[in-house]
Amino acid sequence: MLQVHFIKENKEKVLNGLKKRNFGNPEIIDQILEIDESRRATQTELNQLQAESKQVSKSIGDLFKQGKRDEAEAMRAKVATSKETIKNLEQQLGQSEEDMEKLLLQVPNIPHDSVPFGKSEEDNEVYKAWEGGLPTLHESAKPHWELAEQYNLFSLDLGVKITGAGFPLYRGKGAKLQRALISFFLDENTAVGYEEIQPPLLVNEATARGTGQLPDKEGQMYYVEKDDLYLLPTAEVPVTNVYRGDILNQDELPKMMTGYTPCFRREAGSYGAHVRGLNRVHQFDKVEIVRVEHPDNSYAALDKMVEHVGMLLNKLELPFRILRLCGGDVSFASALTFDFEIYSAAQKRWLEVSSVSNFETFQTNRLKLRYRDENGKTQLAHTLNGSALALARIVAGLLENHQTPEGIRIPEALQPYTGFDMIS
RNA sequence: GGAGGAGUGGCAGAGCUGGUUUAAUGCACUAGUCUUGAAAACUAGCGUACUCUAACGGGUACCGGGGGUUCGAAUCCCUCCUCCUCCGCCA
Structure with missing residues (x-):
């Protein structure tokens, strides 16, 4: 399995390699790069939300300890909404990773420069x-x-x-x-x-x-x-x-x-x-x-x-x-x-x-x-x-x-x- | 196959009545100080992956795997795997 970042940085080389193998479906490379892009965007968003909710949860703990029950309850309600978004983003991220794996498994190794062209x-x-x-x-x-x-x-x-x-x-x-x-x-x-x-x-x-x-x-x-x-x-x-x-x-x-x-x-x-x-x-x-x-x-x-x-x-x-x-x-x-x-x-x-x-x-x-x-x-x-x-x-x-x-x-x-x- | 116990960072090992643990402490390791040199001592660093950033430096996830409860899980629940002890079977 090739690494995504290798494909990203060596797109031409990869495509030439696939050509040498007579690989029938070179569009897969663009699909991989697309999914990678959207996956990273999803992760960035998710990580930000997770960081926020982590902070809030911590402060709820502090408030309870200080006996400020009402404030804590209010915070609790607030966090509940972002929880749904987090779950969705997690799912989305998982899906991207799955899709990516599926595509990557279809891409053969890039032949060494010394490998001659040929069909059979x-x-x-x-x-x-x-x-x-x-x-x-x-x-x-x-x-x-x-x-x-x-x-x-x-x-x-x-x-x-x-x-x-x-x-x-x-x-x-x-x-x-x-x-x-x-x-x-x-x-x-x-x-x-x-x-x-x-x-x-x-x-x-x-x-x-x-x-x-x-x-x-x-x-x-x-x-x-x-x-x-x-x-x-x-x-x-x-x-x-x-x-x-x-x-x-x-x-x-x-x-x-x-x-x-x-x-x-x-x-x-x-x-x-x-x-x-x-x-x-x-x-x-x-x-x-x-x-x-x-x-x-x-x-x-x-x-x-x-x-x-x-x-x-x-x-x-x-x-x-x-x-x-x-x-x-x-x-x-x-x-x-x-x-x-x-x-x-x-x-x-x-x-x-x-x-x-x-x-x-x-x-x-x-x-x-x-x-x-x-x-x-x-x-x-x-x-x-x-x-x-x-x-x-x-x-x-x-x-x-x-x-x-x-x-x-x-x-x-x-x-x-x-x-x-x-x-x- | 049956019964019971346990799986935490390179190793050992705490936490496991859920929220100063951002995973204590020790050992090992790396760098520095000291030393002629070494040891000792002291100081600092010390996991993996993904991600943001030109860079400095951040963020997230991971306490056997997966799933769940909760605002919050190493800690509670379910499930699978592995190891240990005992019983059974057996080359």
Whole structure:
């Protein structure tokens, strides 16, 4: 959520940003500024009346104490009239605030200057292409869902039996591979300074609101009605909310956290080759990295995160490229996003495995996550997050790219975690 | 799930028979005085948000959240949440 005073002071910038996003309703900015104006007028009037009535009430108290009953009674009658006005103004103020919130929730973040113009994912810029040349596989190479069957690694059918479509069941070396990847990622992340967090998997409404899943993406989350809780769609939600409402000292920044959680997404949507196997499922495992940064450092931090994720993929020996998302594809809350895609030689397509974003103050404004600057003033911090990494598609990529006629080779970096170097 | 108790500023803690509380007091913190320096002592400052003002400086709201009674609520009433104690259940 943008801050009103930011919109007020940077109207042109905001409008240009919306244009870059191909945002259909730029008039909303003028509506916001109008409501802000009238809201402030209402508040000024209300505050004046409140100050008066406060004074009068006090003097009534004094009069009673002095025993001047009649005078006090007269004052009482006088105040009663302004009370009605106060109530109305309070209501009006509340309404303005509500209207304002509604409008602000519809305004996406302003894209960073480096974000290219464009309408859809086809316009994303290749920020870093894969230089090594794309791998080619042997004749009988298979997609991961066939490999899973051949080596008994996971079963979608059993998931259907137990739960429903999109809930894979991993078994044997497939299950072990999951566990190995989770440990590997967490160890790599903590090694560079991220604090490991194991959060609750169900979150309350305030938390879901803090990172922006509510109200915008309500339908994408599983909801437990009886307890009014949501199953988390990503660890970003609970982990970023760790510091919700806090005012940190400047020297406490940055806060770096990493967490593994299963992720639950309803993703009502398409079926077919693109979502076969593990390409898109309702439950998958992901290790997330989250940072709370000083605004001056957030873009340097973003670079570091991108570099870190690239390092992980290198260790897993997966060919990947990095995209800078264009204005039309960058997510609602993000100012700048880099997507990582690994190349699946078996599916002959790129698979998105990580998305690393800087949200600037868009989340912290809702979270009320601030720090105290050198002058002692509170300022909104910046938040960033990225997948490091999302398992299901990494598994797909590992199985497909490292398959040999003799079996599936486990990258060296992962072998200490799996305890085997081959799936055969 | 049942019964009882409690939620006050960074922390501790008073106020809770409604009106000198504009939230006492202590600790912590910041600045100054003193000191070679430090400690101690003393003096002053010390919450958040919104808002008015060119600025100095004002105003309003907030005592777990929301609502109500009243001229006036930290204080009374309703409701929700959380924590503590005991009982029950339980990985």
